[in-house]
Amino acid sequence: MTIGDFFLSISPLAGQAEGGKPFQCSYCSKEFSHLSSLESHLEHVHSGESKHVCDTCGKNFSSKSNLTAHKKIHSGKSSTL
Numbered sequence: 376m377t378i379g380d381f382f383l384s385i386s387p388l389a390g391q392a393e394g395g396k397p398f399q400c401s402y403c404s405k406e407f408s409h410l411s412s413l414e415s416h417l418e419h420v421h422s423g424e425s426k427h428v429c430d431t432c433g434k435n436f437s438s439k440s441n442l443t444a445h446k447k448i449h450s451g452k453s454s455t456l
């Protein structure tokens with residue numbers, strides 16, 4: 376699937392009559408009233424999904440703050456080792 380196919384699937388006119396939020400994220404189905412909002416959402420929520428990886432257990436996080444919070448479980452007590 377190319378980026379062109381992705382934008383073709385957005386159908387700007389389809390939802391306009393109903394809720395006024397014609398742009399829907401194809402990843403999480405969240406709706407947006409402006410394309411720029413959807414693009415911003417994709418940029419922040421989905422394009423960074425693999426950028427924040429825990430180097431201890433390999434788990435992925437959508438944001439750096441989530442990863443930082445997660446890492447505390449590794450840097451805490453290590454009595455099991």
Ligand SMILES: [Zn+2]
Binds near residue numbers: 401
């Ligand atoms: Zn989304």
Ligand SMILES: [Zn+2]
Binds near residue numbers: 431432433445
């Ligand atoms: Zn981890």
